[in-house]
Amino acid sequence: MTDGEPLLKLERIKKHFGAIEALRGVDMTVSRGEVVALLGDNGAGKSTLVKIIAGTYPPSSGRLMFEGEERYFASPKEAKAAGIETVYQDLSLCTNADVVANFFMGREITKRYLGIPVLQEREMEKVVAEAMRNAGTKIPSLRVNVENLSGGQRQAIELNRFVHWGGKLVVLDEPFAALGVEQTRRGLEMIRRVAAGGIGVIVITHIMEQAFQVADRLVVIRQGAVAGDLKREETTPEKVIDLITGGTLSDAGTDGDGGNSDPAYQREKTRL
């Protein structure tokens, strides 16, 4: 495996729901240890793209290369097995169960008695307690049902969950929507820490400031296609906002895919 080969490479990914074309051919890469911010207006297709990467549904056409191999994920389970962890915008917690059950969802520690998998609650609780301690998350009791926790605490559980389970690529869909200032700062640090460990990260966010704080590269999606793929050092928030809205204030290029004259974008495009 060469160094230059990206961890994840999307080629001409298209997705349509009936007559609606949500993605119109997306090309994008993520390398190991790289944080890519995915930006775009509401309805631009970010969440659809995330769901295709996470295996929730397949693309209508196009190729998904993971670790240099063409992959097809029929379910989130397969994507997870390949090493892709996803944190969704609408939280993926079962509020009727306690913190431990949620943390271990789908990965319970069991011991077989007569072939029956029996849950090892104490062991699981220990692991969760340690993970929470390491992340500096305070939760009154790990045995309390998640419905009794605040939005921030819930999001913290989810973030801790992905940090703990790791994987090779992490996709975060607006991970800080419910977090306070301090928690957000810690969350951003956490992303950098995860990336420093060689894991690729895709962060979806609406907040330009966060994107510039955390990302190595910014990919802008507009109307189902990549409108810009820029290195952080080579761009400015104003430029990115133009790309998101389709405005041409700072650039004289034409609107939409292919017509973009941003030099960084052109370079990325030829490399692909």
Place this chain on the structure above:
Amino acid sequence: MSPARRATIEFLLDNLVWLMLIVVLAVFSATIPNYFQFGIFANIFEQSTFVGVMAIGLAIVIIAGNLDLSVESTAALSAMVTGMLFASSGVGMGISFSPAWLMPVVSLLIALAVGGIIGFLNGFFVIRVGMSAFIVTLASFIWVRGLVVAISGGRSAQNLAPSIRIIGMEDILGVPLLAWISVLCFAIFAFVMAKTTFGRYITLVGGNKDATFRAGINSDRILWSSFIVAGVLAGLAGWLLAIRTSGATANLGVGMLFNAFAAVVIGGVSLKGGIGKLPGVYAGVLLLYSIHTAINLMGLPAHFTQMILGGLVLAAVLLDTFKLRLREKLL
């Protein structure tokens, strides 16, 4: 509020139905002549068997976030199949073979299979076809009962083979074997729900199906299994009913669905899904039959039973709302 006190209140709230059962039994024992005796309690136990076994399956489906209205008809079909194969009078064919101990085993397996098939079909339409569980199982409730009438021609099967019926006549420690069977079922499934991954997934799927799917749990398979489990348990209930009545009639078990539903709700299972524990459901069944028995002993007309049961279900749902509010205040 101190954590210890909060824990006590939580514990009481979680086990409220047991508290109610104890209070009700105490009040009945004190006020109704002849209520307080071993025979009465043993009888409550035995009566609870059929609805109890059925209620386990129903509770599991409801905890998984669905609904199964077909359990009563499924039980009737299993009972009728058992009766038609192994009873000697009426529409019974009186099949018999040796060794005799094999007969209860074979008849049980057939009854469970019948229930399992109905559960499988329900699961197919709900999960594969994507129809509403309410409609699918309501349809099953009707067509399965229709099948019972059709295969029996509306007649009954009597005189179940003695080698099978013996199960309904034995007792252990003065309590009928039938009652012990339901206790055993509750013990097994309470363990499955609380301590195994299957039980954990049922609860999680009932809480948030999308989340479990994203976490890599095959949520459809879990849901489908819950319907099959409910069908198999209804099949068991039907087999027990056939033994108890030494055969089957075309209208056997009519009204059991309502009792099972009442027990499940009184037992603390939320119809929203994801919430409920099986020991509570058992307490709910016992509570129901304690009241039934009291009404019988007092010589009240049977119509009152329905009114009281209806009131109880309403009270149980009210209590559930009240408990939620109290809990919110506590935490």
